[in-house]
Amino acid sequence: MREPFFYDITLRDGNQSLKKPWQLNEKCYIFERLHELNVQAVEVGFPASSHMDFEACKTLADMAWNNLIISALARTVQKDIDAVVESISHAQIPRVHTFLTLSPFHMKYVLNREPQYCAKKAIEAVKYANDKIKKINKNAQIQFSVEHFGDCSQNLDFVIDTLKEITKAGADVINLPNTVERTRPAVFIEMVKKVKKALGDNVIISLHNHNDLGMATATTVEGYFAGAGQLECCLNGLGERAGNTDFAQVAVALHNNGVKVPVNLDKIYEISLIISQMSKTPIYEKAPLIGPEALAHRSGIHQDGAIKTKDMEFGAYRPIKPSLIGRKDDEKIGFTSQSGKSAVYEIINNAGYPVTIDEAVRLTPIVKEISEQKGELGTNEILKVYFDEILNVKGAFELVSFKHTSGDEFKLEFKFKGEYKTAAGCGNGPLDACLDALKNAGFPRKLSHYKQYALDEDKMGSGATAMSVINLIGKKGEEIIGRAIDQNTAKANVKAIFNALNQVYK
Numbered sequence: 005m006r007e008p009f010f011y012d013i014t015l016r017d018g019n020q021s022l023k024k025p026w027q028l029n030e031k032c033y034i035f036e037r038l039h040e041l042n043v044q045a046v047e048v049g050f051p052a053s054s055h056m057d058f059e060a061c062k063t064l065a066d067m068a069w070n071n072l073i074i075s076a077l078a079r080t081v082q083k084d085i086d087a088v089v090e091s092i093s094h095a096q097i098p099r100v101h102t103f104l105t106l107s108p109f110h111m112k113y114v115l116n117r118e119p120q121y122c123a124k125k126a127i128e129a130v131k132y133a134n135d136k137i138k139k140i141n142k143n144a145q146i147q148f149s150v151e152h153f154g155d156c157s158q159n160l161d162f163v164i165d166t167l168k169e170i171t172k173a174g175a176d177v178i179n180l181p182n183t184v185e186r187t188r189p190a191v192f193i194e195m196v197k198k199v200k201k202a203l204g205d206n207v208i209i210s211l212h213n214h215n216d217l218g219m220a221t222a223t224t225v226e227g228y229f230a231g232a233g234q235l236e237c238c239l240n241g242l243g244e245r246a247g248n249t250d251f252a253q254v255a256v257a258l259h260n261n262g263v264k265v266p267v268n269l270d271k272i273y274e275i276s277l278i279i280s281q282m283s284k285t286p287i288y289e290k291a292p293l294i295g296p297e298a299l300a301h302r303s304g305i306h307q308d309g310a311i312k313t314k315d316m317e318f319g320a321y322r323p324i325k326p327s328l329i330g331r332k333d334d335e336k337i338g339f340t341s342q343s344g345k346s347a348v349y350e351i352i353n354n355a356g357y358p359v360t361i362d363e364a365v366r367l368t369p370i371v372k373e374i375s376e377q378k379g380e381l382g383t384n385e386i387l388k389v390y391f392d393e394i395l396n397v398k399g400a401f402e403l404v405s406f407k408h409t410s411g412d413e414f415k416l417e418f419k420f421k422g423e424y425k426t427a428a429g430c431g432n433g434p435l436d437a438c439l440d441a442l443k444n445a446g447f448p449r450k451l452s453h454y455k456q457y458a459l460d461e462d463k464m465g466s467g468a469t470a471m472s473v474i475n476l477i478g479k480k481g482e483e484i485i486g487r488a489i490d491q492n493t494a495k496a497n498v499k500a501i502f503n504a505l506n507q508v509y510k
């Protein structure tokens with residue numbers, strides 16, 4: 005399948021929509037980022053619009069890397085075309101990009117001109133640009149844009165006839181903008197196909213879609229599959245009104261559909277953050293791919309699928325592996341009343357505290373209830389419940405003290421349903437001795453498993469860095485896990501036994 009050709013318009017269409025258009029040094033910085041992305045063409049500005057933009061076009065043409073097309077915008081007037089030629093013709097491959105509307109509405113109500121007048125003006129401008137720049141640089145190219153092409157369904161035959169003349173006059177690329185997104189993707193693409201068929205394969209068809217109804221990516225992606233060679237995109241979807249076609253969305257959508265995309269996708273995320281800062285245009289929370297929430301899961305079903313597939317190339321609830329676009333952050337699991345046990349399990353384990361899925365099931369209704377009032381819970385709020393419910397289980401037993409008396413003997417003091425009890429026990433270490441004391445007090449329990457975990461760090465300020473885990477056999481032969489942390493490991497073991505007992509004796 006042919007490779008798409010990415011024509012970046014961040015420095016022109018993106019720039020012209022900013023509250024404070026970029027200065028020369030800012031344009032240079034972004035240009036370098038575009039180099040990192042490896043775009044195939046950059047529209048560096050509109051040199052006739054200001055002295056600053058003229059200088060920027062000139063400088064960026066100097067900075068162009070090998071085989072990059074440097075394009076600059078001009079209305080179909082000689083002074084604009086002269087400004088483009090003067091500012092960029094020294095580039096390896098300069099391109100004059102001139103445009104005029106051929107839409108019936110725009111010609112009548114904005115330009116107050118007859119169609120034939122507009123057609124003639126466009127053809128003459130292309131001829132002028134072609135003669136002028138190709139004399140200076142034989143690699144030069146001409147691009148003509150039918151501004152408001154999306155509004156040309158009624159006079160498409162006239163547009164096609166004019167474009168035939170325009171290509172004869174020297175245009176190498178015909179750009180078909182959906183200048184204001186009024187035409188839906190399928191209808192727009194049918195129009196593009198008609199133009200492509202009429203002009204043949206010697207002319208490159210380009211798409212430039214604005215995003216007024218949020219369908220620009222769809223139109224551009226489908227336009228590529230319908231035969232468009234050049235795709236005009238803007239970083240972070242900047243541009244007039246609701247912006248232009250978003251670069252990242254198009255590149256990733258094509259990649260996901262098996263197209264070899266000739267850009268460095270792994271640069272996208274970092275550059276998007278830079279562009280957001282430099283344009284003072286925050287990335288909205290739900291922005292596809294790059295939004296802070298674009299990889300967040302809050303529903304229990306989605307969290308379960310996301311967790312089960314998190315290390316896989318294809319994820320249950322994500323369009324890409326975050327690393328594809330250079331995102332380092334994982335899929336975010338945010339706990340709310342809509343969330344479930346998998347999230348509890350994941351959040352606690354990720355915080356460095358071991359928990360089993362059965363324990364997570366026990367905690368889930370408690371944290372859900374808290375979240376009903378508070379909304380999304382932070383990790384520490386979930387850990388607090390874990391501390392209260394798992395590391396400090398309330399029940400019939402209450403530990404008062406456990407002391408070494410002599411040799412292998414220990415004394416256990418505790419309350420059972422409020423009644424003070426004391427018992428001595430001995431054994432091979434404090435854990436054994438505690439179980440022995442409990443047996444002597446009338447509460448025999450078998451130990452099936454014992455483990456100590458090192459905790460990554462003491463996150464909850466308890467001072468403990470290790471956790472004791474003991475498994476006792478319950479009344480019906482089931483395993484009961486008791487966990488506890490303490491600076492003193494013997495005490496942690498005893499507390500863990502009591503935390504297990506309290507699950508049996510409520």
Ligand code: KIV
Pocket residue numbers: 017103149150151152179181182183212214
């Ligand atoms: O949106 C548009 O039609 C344009 C043209 C100048 C290509 O930006």
Ligand code: ZN
Pocket residue numbers: 017181183212214248
């Ligand atoms: Zn535009």
